[in-house]
Amino acid sequence: MQQYLQALKYIMERGVSKPNRTGIDSRAVFGLPMRFNLKDGFPAVTTKKLAFKSVKAELLWFLMGTSDIKKLQEMNCHIWDANANADYWKPKARFEGDLGRIYGVQWRRWKSPYSEKPIDQIAEVIEKIKKDPYNRRLIVSAWNPAELDKMALPPCHLLFHFFVADRKLSLLMYQRSCDMFLGVPFNIASYSLLLSMISQVTDLTPGEFIHVLGDAHIYHNHFEQVKKQLKRKPLPLPKLWLNKEIKNIDDFKLEDIKLIDYKHHGVIRAKMAV
Numbered sequence: 001m002q003q004y005l006q007a008l009k010y011i012m013e014r015g016v017s018k019p020n021r022t023g024i025d026s027r028a029v030f031g032l033p034m035r036f037n038l039k040d041g042f043p044a045v046t047t048k049k050l051a052f053k054s055v056k057a058e059l060l061w062f063l064m065g066t067s068d069i070k071k072l073q074e075m076n077c078h079i080w081d082a083n084a085n086a087d088y089w090k091p092k093a094r095f096e097g098d099l100g101r102i103y104g105v106q107w108r109r110w111k112s113p114y115s116e117k118p119i120d121q122i123a124e125v126i127e128k129i130k131k132d133p134y135n136r137r138l139i140v141s142a143w144n145p146a147e148l149d150k151m152a153l154p155p156c157h158l159l160f161h162f163f164v165a166d167r168k169l170s171l172l173m174y175q176r177s178c179d180m181f182l183g184v185p186f187n188i189a190s191y192s193l194l195l196s197m198i199s200q201v202t203d204l205t206p207g208e209f210i211h212v213l214g215d216a217h218i219y220h221n222h223f224e225q226v227k228k229q230l231k232r233k234p235l236p237l238p239k240l241w242l243n244k245e246i247k248n249i250d251d252f253k254l255e256d257i258k259l260i261d262y263k264h265h266g267v268i269r270a271k272m273a274v
Contacts, residue, residue, distance in 0.1 A: 004043075029217075050264065058072065067099045068095075100152050129162060129169065134164060143155055165207075239261060
C-alpha cells in the first residue's frame with residue numbers, strides 16, 4: 001500500500017485548495033495512477049483499520065442490482081445512510097430507502113432505449129471474458145448521463161475495464177472524484193475484491209488492479225488524520241480467501257469472502273463529506 005501513502009503525501013505537498021459542492025474545501029491534484037499486483041497480497045490499507053465487512057457487503061449489494069438501501073442494511077452496513085437521508089435527495093426517492101439509479105442498478109439493469117429488457121453489464125462482461133478473453137470491449141460503465149439526476153450520488157468510480165493475458169485477469173478503474181482518506185482505501189479493496197471474484201468465476205488468476213484517480217483530494221478537515229496515518233509504518237498485506245465452490249458471481253455471500261492474517265494499526269476516525 002506504499003503507493004497509496006505516497007499519493008497522500010504528494011497531495012498534501014503539491015495539491016491546490018479549492019471549494020466543492022460539500023462546502024468543505026479540499027486540497028487536490030488531477031490525475032494519479034496506482035497499480036496493485038494481487039500476487040503480492042490483498043491491498044487492504046494497514047496504516048489504519050479497513051472496514052472490510054462493509055467493503056464486501058457494499059460490493060455484494062451492488063451486484064444485486066438494487067437501489068434499496070434496506071438490502072444493504074440487512075448486512076449490517078450503513079455507509080449509504082447519509083446519502084439516503086440527504087436533504088437534496090429525499091424528495092426524489094421513490095420509496096423509503098430508495099437511492100435511485102446508482103452503481104449496481106447501472107451495472108445490472110441499464111435501461112436500453114431499444115428494448116424493454118435491461119442490460120446486465122456484469123453478466124455480459126463475464127460471458128465475454130469466458131468466450132472472447134482478448135476482446136478490448138470488456139467494459140462496465142456506471143456513468144449514465146441520462147440518469148444522473150435520478151441518483152442519490154452520481155458515480156465516483158464510474159468505469160472499469162478488464163484485460164486478459166497469460167491466463168491472468170486485470171482490471172483498470174477510472175474514478176472521477178477521490179476522497180483520499182476515507183473513500184479511496186475502500187475503493188481499492190472493493191475493486192480488488194471484484195477482480196478476484198470475477199477471476200474465480202472465469203477460471204483465471206487475478207493479475208493487477210490499476211486505479212486511475214481523476215480529482216484526487218484530501219478534505220481540509222482530514223488533514224490531521226492524514227498526518228497521523230503518514231507517521232505509521234505499513235504492515236504486511238493480508239491474503240484474500242474466497243469459497244472455491246462458488247462459480248457464479250451471483251452466488252457469493254458474506255461468508256464466502258474473508259481476509260486472512262489482516263494486521264493493521266488502529267482506527268482513525270473522520271467525518272464523511274456528503
